[in-house]
Amino acid sequence: MKCHVDLHVHLGRSATGVPIKIAASKNLTVLNILERCMIKGIDVVGIVDGASPPILEELKKYVEEGILSLIDGGGLRYKDKVTLILGSEIEIAKEGRGSPHLICYFKNLEKISKFSHEISKYVKNINLSSQRCSLKSAEVFEIANRFEGIVIPAHVFTPFKSYYGSTTDRLSYVFKDYYQYIHALELGLSADSDMADQIEELADKTFLSNSDAHSLEKIGREFNVFDIEEANFEEILLALKRQGGRKIAKNYGLNPKLGKYHRTFCLDCGYIATEDPPIKKCLRCGSNNVVLGVKDRIMEIRDYETRHPHFRPDYVYQIPLEFVPNIGKKTIEKLLNHFGNELYALHYASYEELEKVIGPLNASNILKARNGEIEISSGGGGIYGKVTIDK
Incomplete structure (x- = not known):
């Protein structure tokens, strides 16, 4: 079976209003996320703040009440439609030059509870998400591995809080x-x-495109299509290892130009580089006070031109509806009410289907975005790129 999978979604609050991820929307609660996944068309979601004790207690309560059910192969099932994978994002306080993030995923509540208890000895406040941990990355790996967890380096190229980026x-x-x-x-x-x-040491690694959603609307803006037997933790692990015929069949993600850190950004004059990378100083005002872009950083450290290993799936550029010109909240609501989920409207609905719901201009814009018939100005320094469509 093919499952739409987004393994990086944050919680803003517990059901009782306890803060979990300060920078995330208050509407990001467990049940709101699971309901939104059904609307978005996401079959498996990884909540990465699952080691917070208030969330662990909430999840156990949902299981007791029958709102969530335990899955034999690991994970929790909601309304027999969405699988919840339990994860914990950790910030390494000091590793090399920076403080990168990694995510640890676990099979069930028992194992992530034990991880939470152990890792709490090394973080300032286990109740909050992505807290700084006094251990090194390898030491966190050892603890996660003790409880049969999977360790995934998060958003590895971004300028801040990442491995290659900082x-x-x-x-x-x-x-x-x-x-x-x-x-x-x-x-x-x-x-x-x-x-x-373009980096040789990654030639045998599986790539994930996840949303890192800090609001309900951002869930599924990047996702993966997993080819697995069942929607559970064990099958996800097999796909990441590419074992037993399980695999990631496709990555869906933003065109990198739309990302907030694609190109080098000048903090003094606000210029986003357009010149050939790597750009390490502002070519407009001459300032060295810049945020190095992801493309520029990769060009700086790469080993060779792009070489895809034989197993690498297609990476399909996805322009989320919110990025499409003239598509606002009311138009998105019409599409969701008619088609049932956003992914169908974004990737599969015909022009005729779309035109009946939102008119010819908007239908045409979605098709042009889907087919790459657009212009994109690159983002940088925390500013998203911008889509332009010729009329």
Whole structure:
């Protein structure tokens, strides 16, 4: 079976209003996320703040009340439609030059509860998401592995809080002997497979395109199509390892130009570089006070031109409805009410189907975005890129 999978979604609050991820929307609660996944067309969601004790208690309560059910192969099922994978995003306080993020995923509530108890000895406040941890990456790996967890380096190329972006030139320097057990990594919104496959040490790794959603609307803006037997933790792990015929069949993600950190950005004059990378100073005002772009960083550390391994799936550029010109909240609501989920409207609905619901101009714009008949000005320094469609 083919499942739409987004393994990086944050919680803003618990059901009782306890803050979990300060930078995330208050509407990001467990049940709101699961309901939104059904609207979006996401079959498997990874909630990455699952080690927070208030959330663990909430999840256990939902299981007791029958709102969530336990899955034999790992994970929790909601309304027999969406699978919840339990995860914990950790910020390494000091690793090399930076403080990167990694995500640990676990099979069930028992194992992530034990991880939470152990990792709480090394973080300032286990109740909050992505708290700084006094351990090194390899040490966190050891703890996660003790409870049969999967470790995934998060948004590895972004300028802040990432491995390649701000910490090291090579993941293998950080994880050392454990690097061979890092089966997959998350690319982030400003990179794609073409860019990542310029680094030799990644040639045997599975790539994930996840949303890193900090609001309900952003769920599924990047996702993966998993080819698995069942929607559960064990099958997800097999797909990441590419074992038993399980695999990631496609990555869906933003065109990297739309990402907030694609190109180098000048903090003094606001210029986003358009020149050939790598650009390490502003070519408009001459300032060295810049945020290095993801494309520029990869060009700086790459080993060769793009070389895709034989197993690498297609990376399909997805322009979320919110990026399409003239498509506002009311138009999106019409599409969701008619088609049942956003992914169908975005990728599969015909012009005729769309035109009946939202008119010829909007239908045409969605088709042009789907087919790449657009112009994109690159993002940088925390500013998203912009889509332009000729009339």
